[in-house]
Amino acid sequence: MGLGIKNLRLCKGLRILRISIMRNTLKTMKKTILSALAFIALCSSAVGQNENIDLTNCREGETVEYCGTHKKMQELYANHPEAYQEYLQEMEQQDVDKGTASSVGDGAITKATVYYIPIVFHLLHNNGVENISDDQIMDALSIMNRDYRLLNADANNVHPDFQGLPADMEIEFRLATIAPNGQCFSGITRTVDPITNDGSSGVAQVNAIINGNDVYNGEWPGDEYLNVFICGEIGGAAGYTYTPSNWIGDGMDNGIWVLHNYVGSIGTSSTYTSRTLTHEAGHWLNLDHPWGPNNNPGNASSCSDDDQVTDTPNTIGVTSCNLNENTCGPRANVENYMDYSYCSKMFTPGQKTRVRTALVGGLNPGSIQNTTANRDNLVRLQNLIDTGADGNLYLCEAEFTADRTTICAGDAIQFEDMSFNAVNGWTWTFTGGTPSSSTDENPTVTYMSEGLYSVTLTSTDGNNNDTETKTAYIKVLPAAQSLPYHESFESYSTLNNIDEWEIDNSAGNGWELHTGTGYTGSQSAKIRNFGESAGEVDILSSAPVDLSGINATDGVTLSFRYSHKKRSSTNNECLKVFISSNCGENWAQRKTLCATALSTDVQSSAWTPSSQSDWETVHMTNVTSGYWTDKFQYRFTFESDGGNNIYLDDINIYEGNPSDDIVAGIGENGLDIEALSVFPNPTENELNVRFSVVADANVSLTVKDITGKEVHAKSILANNGSNLVMMDTGELAQGMYFLTVQVGNSEQTVQFVVK
Numbered sequence: 001m002g003l004g005i006k007n008l009r010l011c012k013g014l015r016i017l018r019i020s021i022m023r024n025t026l027k028t029m030k031k032t033i034l035s036a037l038a039f040i041a042l043c044s045s046a047v048g049q050n051e052n053i054d055l056t057n058c059r060e061g062e063t064v065e066y067c068g069t070h071k072k073m074q075e076l077y078a079n080h081p082e083a084y085q086e087y088l089q090e091m092e093q094q095d096v097d098k099g100t101a102s103s104v105g106d107g108a109i110t111k112a113t114v115y116y117i118p119i120v121f122h123l124l125h126n127n128g129v130e131n132i133s134d135d136q137i138m139d140a141l142s143i144m145n146r147d148y149r150l151l152n153a154d155a156n157n158v159h160p161d162f163q164g165l166p167a168d169m170e171i172e173f174r175l176a177t178i179a180p181n182g183q184c185f186s187g188i189t190r191t192v193d194p195i196t197n198d199g200s201s202g203v204a205q206v207n208a209i210i211n212g213n214d215v216y217n218g219e220w221p222g223d224e225y226l227n228v229f230i231c232g233e234i235g236g237a238a239g240y241t242y243t244p245s246n247w248i249g250d251g252m253d254n255g256i257w258v259l260h261n262y263v264g265s266i267g268t269s270s271t272y273t274s275r276t277l278t279h280e281a282g283h284w285l286n287l288d289h290p291w292g293p294n295n296n297p298g299n300a301s302s303c304s305d306d307d308q309v310t311d312t313p314n315t316i317g318v319t320s321c322n323l324n325e326n327t328c329g330p331r332a333n334v335e336n337y338m339d340y341s342y343c344s345k346m347f348t349p350g351q352k353t354r355v356r357t358a359l360v361g362g363l364n365p366g367s368i369q370n371t372t373a374n375r376d377n378l379v380r381l382q383n384l385i386d387t388g389a390d391g392n393l394y395l396c397e398a399e400f401t402a403d404r405t406t407i408c409a410g411d412a413i414q415f416e417d418m419s420f421n422a423v424n425g426w427t428w429t430f431t432g433g434t435p436s437s438s439t440d441e442n443p444t445v446t447y448m449s450e451g452l453y454s455v456t457l458t459s460t461d462g463n464n465n466d467t468e469t470k471t472a473y474i475k476v477l478p479a480a481q482s483l484p485y486h487e488s489f490e491s492y493s494t495l496n497n498i499d500e501w502e503i504d505n506s507a508g509n510g511w512e513l514h515t516g517t518g519y520t521g522s523q524s525a526k527i528r529n530f531g532e533s534a535g536e537v538d539i540l541s542s543a544p545v546d547l548s549g550i551n552a553t554d555g556v557t558l559s560f561r562y563s564h565k566k567r568s569s570t571n572n573e574c575l576k577v578f579i580s581s582n583c584g585e586n587w588a589q590r591k592t593l594c595a596t597a598l599s600t601d602v603q604s605s606a607w608t609p610s611s612q613s614d615w616e617t618v619h620m621t622n623v624t625s626g627y628w629t630d631k632f633q634y635r636f637t638f639e640s641d642g643g644n645n646i647y648l649d650d651i652n653i654y655e656g657n658p659s660d661d662i663v664a665g666i667g668e669n670g671l672d673i674e675a676l677s678v679f680p681n682p683t684e685n686e687l688n689v690r691f692s693v694v695a696d697a698n699v700s701l702t703v704k705d706i707t708g709k710e711v712h713a714k715s716i717l718a719n720n721g722s723n724l725v726m727m728d729t730g731e732l733a734q735g736m737y738f739l740t741v742q743v744g745n746s747e748q749t750v751q752f753v754v755k
Helices: 003-043 069-079 081-105 134-148 153-157 202-212 276-284 300-304 349-360 372-379 381-386
Strands: 115-125 171-175 188-192 226-231 239-241 256-259 400-402 406-408 412-417 425-430 444-447 451-460 465-477 485-487 501-505 511-515 523-527 537-542 556-564 574-580 588-594 616-620 633-639 646-655 673-679 686-693 697-705 710-718 721-728 735-743 746-754
Touching (some): 069 239, 115 372, 134 276, 188 202, 202 226, 226 276, 349 372, 400 451, 556 710, 673 746, 686 735, 697 721
Parallel strands (some): 115 188, 406 465, 616 721
Antiparallel strands (some): 400 412, 412 444, 485 646, 686 721, 697 710, 697 735
């Protein structure tokens, strides 16, 4: 990075420090009041998340309330009369000014200054579907600017009664590229926290972003940035915000909340849900719904209400594209962005006047008259420079990502340039890759040999250069291990950074090597889950195993042992097994043990197994032929619920009958079967069979229909103690069946139903 850019960032940091010292006392008081207010308002929303949704506030065909803004404002006014008095005074002033608004309501409007608003998208996710792509966010920003600058083609097709009325708001939203501490960034922050799916407190969601985002951990002031919070759930609404008022203030909470599937028109969203941010930004800029300040369209009493804009006819509001709505007399402007229709495509000149008055005090270029919630500061040139939204983009930082970082030899990786915020040249270096260098923006590289490899990217904007090197970024796994395969964790001193295993821990304690306890030997894999927070997900992924030589008659079995107890009876933790046929490019879930299926025992202190009877053995027989490749992998995923420790040992993959060390010498006759049970019953695609034996033994499982015809048979190795076998029933017809479990000369039969 050039010296001039570094000095610019240093000066920015010093300026932020000076300003923060001067403003600290006033802003602390204001933010404290705002946080308390917002907490009260948001906690009264659907605590059960979607339990209190008002279906009359949903658009046709949807199950979330399209907008929650006026609910939030009404809760604010009910709890704080001072804020309501401020609102009434504003309405009185708007009544005085409506004559001015009507003069532009006929479409006669003067070309004005374009105002630019720095915007930051804060993506709050828990590694679920709500973790949307940068491309989807950029699509949303493009749609906002298209709509606010009247660049949407559908504005030419409004109802004839409103032809010539669609207005260019002359407002544009620009990505902020400088954080409050002077650090450059892409305009998007990402925060991993399960609270994304709990919208009962928007303040709590904002606090999670403040404390955990990947750019700057601190306040992003609402008078410097328009903060947009993208979440998985926001209290039952698709979006909400707060209209400007001095009582709301200029804290970070003074932003816009929106569901991930109402952001943009691609990814998890669609064209149908793509204009939610256009609507919510309208509220943020002081526009009401056309039927007035409430969240319930379709009520005839709304004819007496008004949105304080002359050229939007009074209306009851719609939840569909009913262009003939005229309950209040004149034809409603159904295609207005502030209505609930799914054919919205315009703002009016009167709305433009109201928005710009709230933002900067009117249409006079350069006139900054209105300081409501310090909205005016956002568009000042100095703030645009300070937030990196002045339009003068330069290369701030080289950055890149890859579609996979762990592969098998011979696999290809797609690299993607993520440099920001201006770049027109790339120089890549790929140690161990083919090609070893590239000048493409997003090159594809193949790795042929096992090892850890670094990747370097030097980006340029023509004047500034920056280099990013990721050391040991690409892991090429060793050659696949052959069958029979047995993992007892005895040969390791650690599980970190070894060829055989890869660990992915979301937070806190994850999979680690445990010494002193094992079913076989004295070591095992363990998660120190006792005392950890709920919601953590920890993954243990294997190196490849060669299943390409499996005989179709014999099939293959994947067995493992685990030991676990709950910390409390209410714990709902899960151990899941996933398999892959292509070295981890795609994964399929093949086993799930949750809650009581994982363990029925409870121990309030930290759990450590003390004997072999504390372990349970699981046999998976559903590694089907589509996975019989030389790039087979498996992984264990543990989902915590604040319970107790879990241990893993003796992972065994073998063809047909047991044949490796762990299965040698067993298969005695005359052993008893204890506690035979099946679940779920009735079942659809899989049947879990649980039983106990008093010693290691070969066990036969046979399924017959009601005519006595054998329809399924399997032989597995059972281990001393409790065993759990999963049987695939997806190909069985509906009806009653009988399962017989036989050990030597002993057998038991239980019936089950396929539905």
